[in-house]
Every structure is written in structure tokens, then in C-alpha cells.
Amino acid sequence: MIRASERAMGIEYAIRDVVLPARELERKGIKVIRLNIGDPGKYDFQPPEHMQEAYCRAIKEGHNYYGPSEGLPELREAIVTREKRKNGVDITPEDVRVTAAVTEALQFIFGALLNPGDNILVPSPSYPPYVGLVKFYGGIANEYLTVEENGWQPDIDDMRKKINERTKAIAVINPNNPTGALYEKKTIKEILDLAGEYDLPVISDEIYDLMTYEGKHVSPGSLTKDVPVIVMNGLSKVYFATGWRLGYFYYVDPEGKLEEVREAIDKMARIRICPSTPAQFAAIAGLTGPMDYLERYMAKLKERRDYIYRRLTEIPGISTTKPQGAFYIFPRIEERSKWKSDKEFVLDALHEAHVLFVHGSGFGYAGDWHFRIVFLPPVEILEEAMDNFEAFMRKRLS
Template sequence: MIKASKRAMSIEYAIRDVVLPARELEKQGIKIIKLNIGDPVKFDFQPPEHMKKAYCEAIMEGHNYYGDSEGDRELREAIVEREKKKNGVDITPEDVQVTAAVTEALQFIFGALIDGGEEILIPGPSYPPYVGLVKFYGGVPKAYRTIEEEGWQPDIDDMRKKITDKTKAIAVINPNNPTGALYEKKTLKEIIDLAGEYDLPIISDEIYDLMTYEGKHVSPGSLTKDVPVIVMNGLSKIYFATGWRLGYMYFVDPENKLAEVREAIGKLARIRICPNTPAQKAAIAGLRGPMDYLEEYMAKLKERRDYIYKRLSEMPGISTQKPQGAFYIFPKIEEGPWKSDKEFVLDVLHNAHVLFVHGSGFGEGGEMHFRSIFLPPVPVLEEAMDNLEKFMKERLG
């Protein structure tokens, strides 16, 4: 038998790992309500028409070649315009790298920062690839606490305690997956001050930036004076084009502290040739085009968020914070017979036929929680919540 590498074999992705037992039940003819994967396009959301049209036209007009490794110049200009408008950042197309979605940007960033043993501060709980990819590149993901009772805001004192001489960067995911937290401006300023004190760059995942309910997203890129910030965004969430696999990253680095890291990222970009060429034409149409579709989609999501929040708040044995952004809710299992959140999720799957993701799959801070999406229409959420409520009442006697 040929051995696979330990670093590949140790990768876990909780969101998709729970699909296997669900598939077994489906094979037996049991209908499962899947609230595990954060893909709006599996529900009643689609990329806007003008983006779909631009994608098709790009293919028909022959834009099917290898493009530049850093990405199409016109797209990078469109990104600069968008980011200046949204975040007021002073960047040029040279500061932008187009990627195969945020996931590839993460690979580039960790690939460029980690030799072996470096620590990356990540929120606890956190979107799983932050743990998986940091480890894959030989680094150590170190979770800083986020405070559930305060709507999952980062705990700056804990962040400070987690900094060592091996710390290489601080990652911020805002709005957050899995908690739905939207970070306060004051908190972001404190993170920037802390990063400045220790000469650390900030990695800012802004994939859900326009997907907020009550408040508005603030980017650390818009607040920094000297601390380098690497911002990531893409088409997957606010443009509802998950399957197109297109995103970008850019550097807000007034003192050019990231010069070598940028060079390394350029090398990683060249070795993988280029991002998807026709999808970049669609991205230009999206970034420069109307955003009115988002208003309609956000109204739908808000209705669904309000519904699931109300039902889970009233559910016996469960408590929850109200998500302020993205499309996830991260309730706490307050009481019941389960020894772990995974045991809870499997019990719910087998007996209530609803699929959630166990909180510990999101690393530290996720224990005895679970994550649900609220992307499906209210009648589907209603059926899922009815099943869960009946199940909870049975289990709690």
C-alpha cells in the first residue's frame, strides 16, 4: 500500500464530513433537511442576470485562454473602484491579486507566511479551512476567544495573551462564519492597535461584507494607518456565484512591510498559471453592475434569520445569539443527554432527520454548539424546527 502524506490525511472539513451518514439515511429512502452547507445557490438564490450573461458571452466571444497570473487588468481596476467605494482604501491594480475564490487566497497567504511552526491567530470558533490550511502548510492555528454573550465579539485580552514570538498574523473573519457575528468598529480598532504593537499583519476575510442585517460592515483596511492588512473577498456570497470559484485579495500596506510576502504570493500565483478567464469577465460585470438584486435577497434572508432565531430561542434545551451577518446561526446545547456536540448532531440527524454541523468542527469555542444555515425558505425551516422541537421535548423528557 502506498502511504499518503500525513499532512493531507490529517485534513478534516466538518461541514462536508457529516454528509456521509446523511447519505446513508437517504439511501434508505429517508428525507433529510440539510442545513449544513452555506451555499445560497442550492436554494432560491442565483447570480444576477447581467453576470450570467457576461459569463456566457465571454465564452462565446473566445475568452477561453490562459490569462495573466495576477488576474485580468480590467477586473483589478474594477476591484480597486469597488473597494475604494466600499472601504475608502487607497490601492492600485498592482495591489490586487485575483484568485480561485477566497479559498485560494488563503492558500497563497498561508503558503507565503509559513515555513514551519509559525502561529496564525484565528477566531475560535472559526471557518474550518483556517485550521486545516494553516496546519497543512506546517503552521499552528491558535484560536483567540470570541465572547458568545457579547454576540461573539473577539476578546482582545485573550488575543493579546495568545501572541508569542512565533505569531505571524492575526486573522479576522467578519461577518463571521459560523457565529454570524458582525464586529464593532471599536473592536476592530483595538485589533489594529494590538497588531501594530507586535508588528503583525491582519488577514481580513470579508466574503460576507454586504450581507449584514442591522449594522454595517467595517473593514480593518479602512481603519489602518501603518498596520498591513490583507483583505479577501469574492463572488461566492454577495454575488451568489459559489460555483464560479472566483475571488480576490489586496494589500493595504502604507509602509510596504509586506513587500517580500507579496513577491512570494506572486510566485505562488504564477506557478498555478491563472484564475478562470471567462469568470473574470463575469466578475467585471458584477463589480461594475447594479446591486439591486442584493436588496431583495437580503430581505429574504432577514425574514429567514428572524424566523429561525425566534424558533431556536424558544426551543427547550437550546439558547442562541442573534446573527448580525452572513447566513449562519450558532446555537448552544444547554441541556440534554449528549456527551458531545457531534453526538447531538448525529442523534438529530437519525431521529429528527435534520442535518446540522457539530460546533467542535469549527475548532475551539465550538464545543456543545451546532451550526445551522438559514438559507431555505421559511416553510422548510419550519419543518426542520418542528422536527427539532419534537425531538428536544422527547430527549429532555
């Protein structure tokens, strides 16, 4: 047998891992309600018309060539305008890089920051690629606690305790996946103060920035004075175009501390040539076009969020914090005597109730004894899922 690398074989991705047993059931003709993947395009959400048209037009008009590694100048200009409007940041197109979605931005940033044995502070629980990609690039994902009793806000004291001489950056995911938390301005300020104290950059994942139900998103990029912040965003969530694989990031670096990191990132960007050219035309249309679709979509999402939250609070054996952003809810399993782990719980629910959740421990140690539910589907589907799940819980707890 030809051996694969340990680096690649060591990758874990809980969100897709639970799909195999679900597929097994489906092969036997059993209908499974999948609430495991955060992809709006699988339900009644599509990118707005003007973006779709711009994408098709770009292809038809011959924009099918390689573009610049850093992204098309018109798009970088549009990103500056969008981000000035949203975050009031003082940046120019020179500070912006376009990527194959946030996932590639993470690869560039971790690849440029990490030597073997270095670490990045990442939230626990967190979106799994933070742990997986940091490890892939030879680093250690150094998890800091976010506190459920405090609406899943980061624990600044814990963050401070976790910083050591090999820490290279602090990653913040806000609004958060999997908890749906929206961080307070005070928390963001405290994170920036801490980063400043230890001379660390902040990496800010803002992919859900305009997807909030209560309150508004605050970016560390908008509050920083001297701490370097790398802000990431893209088309996948707020613009409902997950499959187009387009995103961007930019540097807010008032004192020029990231000069070498920027050079390293540009080297990585050049060897991968460029992001998709026609998708960038669609992005220009999205970032400069009307946003009325978002209001309609957020109204649907809020109805779904309110529905699933109400149903979950009526089910025995679990407790739930109300998410304030994104489209995930992360209940806690209170009754633990019936299962050995949260993964066993999720598999039991899959086999018995035919609903697919993701086990919380797949999102880091603070996710232990929780599970994540995606509430993107219409209420009728959520209703069926919750009816099945409620019957399952009542049976198990009787």
C-alpha cells in the first residue's frame, strides 16, 4: 500500500463525518432529515438575481481568463466600499486580497503565520476547520473557552491563560458557528486590549456579519487603534452563494506590523494563481448591488430560529441558549445517563428519530455534551424533525 501523509490522514471534520451512517440509513430507504450542514443553497435560499446575472454575463462576455493573484482591482475597490460602509475601516484596495472563499483565506493566513509548534488561539467550541487547518499547517489549535452561561461570549481570562511564547494570533468567529453567539462591543474591546498587550494580531471571521437577529455585529477592525486585525468575509452566507467559493480578507494594520506576513501571503497567493474570475464579477454585483433580499431572507430565518428555539425548550433532557446570529443552535444535553457521549447521542437520534445533528465535541472540548442543529429548512421540515426528536427524547427518558 502506498502510504498517505500523516498530515492529511490526521484531518477530522465532524460535520461531514456523521454523514456516512446517515447515508447507510438512506440506502435502506429510510428518510433522514439532515440538519447537519450550514448550506442555505440546499433550502429556499439562492443568491440574488443580480448576482446570478452578473456571473452568467461574465462567462458569456469572455471573462474566463486568469486574473491577478490578489483579485480584480474593481472587486477590491468594491470590497473597500462595502467594508467602509459596514465597519468604517480605513483601508485601500492594496489592503484587500480575494480568495476562494474564507476557507482559502484561512489557509493563507495560517500558512503564513505558523512554524511547527506555534499555536493560534481559537474559540471552543469553534468551526472545525480552525482546528483542522491550524494542525495541517504544523500548528497547535490552542482553544479558549466561550461561556454558555454568558451567552457563549469568550472568556477573556481563559484567553489570557492560554497565551504563551509560541502563540501567533487570536482568532475570533463572530457571529459564531456553532453557538450563534454575537459578541458584545465590550468583549471585542477586551480581546483587542489583550492582543495589544501580547503583540498579537487578531483574525476576525465575519462571514455571518449581517446575519443577526438581535443586535448588530461589531468588528475588531472598526475598533482597533494599533493592534493588527485581519478581517475575513465572503459570498457564502450573507450573499447565499456557498458553491461559488469566493471570499476575501483585508488588513487593518495601522502600524504596519504585518509587513512580512503580507509578503508571505502574497507568495502563497501567487502559487495558486488566482480566484475564479467570473465569480469575482458576481461578487462586484453583490457588494455594490441592492440588499433588499437579505431582509426577506432574515425574516424567514428569524421565524425558523424562533420556532426551533421554542420547540427545543419544550423537550425534556436538554437546555438551549437562543442564538443571536448565523443559523445554528447548540443545545446542551442535560440528561447524560442514557448515552456514553454526545456522539453516541447524535447517532442514537439518527437511528431512532431519523434526524441528523452534529455532535458538539466535534467543535472542540467546550462543545462536549452538546449538539448542533442547522435551522435553515422551512418550518414544516423543522416541525417534522422536532416531532421525531421530541418523541425520541420522551421515550428515552421515560
